[in-house]
Amino acid sequence: MGIVSPGFQGRPRTAEPALPPGQYLTEDFPVLSAGPTPRVPLDTWEFVIATETGTEFRWTWDELMALPQETPTVDIHCVTHWSKLGTSWRGVSLDTLLEGVDTAADYAQAHSYGGYTTNLPLDDLRDGQAWVVHTYDGEPLPGEHGGPARLLVPHLYFWKSAKWVRGVRLTVEDEPGFWETAGYHDYGDPWREQRYQGD
């Protein structure tokens, strides 16, 4: 620890019961980005689920919009220590998208326009835990927050909720993604504070 700076508190870091360990509450919505914001025209946008055997399931924007829509209100936790409570989204459950997808895969790797990737167990995309969302707080999801559409997996650290999501590859082996190959935890449960490898 460094020399204490007299009078310095930093951002308020009150421990609230609703917050995982090491998190502080924020009211605004910080923009984190590992690269330039891709611009994806809706008429060429697509979402693809590819199974371990190479079978692909594709949706255009209009087809995604025609699916049953859900409106989750969830807390989100970023590994850079901020949490935001009660965020409201609109989108399609991964349960809906995975319906009819025949797979023996245990893992999933989400990939994005712009090249970002992140991995998680396939089970964490099921049972009402994950969505492809296109609306935030009643408005179309802004590009800086991952629009036209992003993954939303709020029970894991927010880097798992891939912005600008383009598809999910289902895999037999776990394939670490962009941050998972650079020191971040493979699973990323905020309540167990799984930030870095070995945590």
Added chain:
Amino acid sequence: MVAQTPARAPARWRVGRLVERRVETPNAQTLVLELPDWPGHLPGQHVDVRLTAPDGYQAARSYSVAGPAVDGPGGPRIELTVQRVPDGEVSPYLIDVYREGDPVEVRGPLGGWFVWRPQETAPVLLVAGGSGVVPLMAMIRARRAAGSRVPFRLLYSVRTPADVIYADELRRRARDDLGLDVAYVYTREAPDGWRGEPHRIGLADVNNHGWPPDLEPLCYVCGPTGFVETAADLLVGLGHQTRRVKTERFGPTG
């Protein structure tokens, strides 16, 4: 000025103390820090400043050094000019809370690329956006301190006349430092008697107040990312070699 030898050791955190504070604009202040074992630096280099809360929480930000180190009774002193970032974490502390005599941790000098060496002979164009003037002012001050006669031009974009950092010193140096020209671009509000309307920096500004590419000047551009992007593109579009246009962007973290 303290001599600079290339740093060849892992940078460590040094403890400095505030010995003086100067108000530059309503939102910018210069902090004079005493750093007893400061090794010296080149004009354009920056330092990282780290704050630590009683519970161990830390926040660090980069700040450009504003001029050559000077010797004080307690050792070398360096100046940092800090612009307040609304909702920032470090700059409001340094401006509102940090007091004379208080310790602060400093790592540096850092960044050997965005530097001007007084032995350079090429003409220099400095393009500043807002508080991006700080490392460029370090070059202007070092030029005078070294007795360099290299022609310098500063093109400084600010919102309003009240936002000009180092306003008096720039007025004085433009008069007294032979071979230094200073020109302004006002983006929101121009002073009385100013010819033209407030505008964002454009081709005419860079063309009128810069150097022709034939002279192969060294160009230094510092400011917010969008400003630097615009100014660097204008310079390259005018025919300046990319390698001779050095940039330093700063983001909205505070």
Added chain:
Amino acid sequence: MTELSYLDGNMLDGPLRELFAVDLSTATGRCDHCGTVGPMAGLQVYAHAPGLVGRCPTCVEVMLRLVRAPDRAWLDLRGTTFLQVPMPVQTPR
């Protein structure tokens, strides 16, 4: 939009100097993706992220990633083919 939310590779010196004894921001690097050779100070660095991501100014592919945990650091340079580092002249014996 936040297209222009990146910084210059100049800022890498502080974080990298925790690991190395020289200023790697002044080193020359080659992008493994497009072959561009230039100063690491010229990289586009995305710092509002869980780590630092340095991208090639020509092709915008990732050349460097640096993640800092409280007690560990990870440096990934697989997008960089080589780093040419200025060294003091060594007199031959």
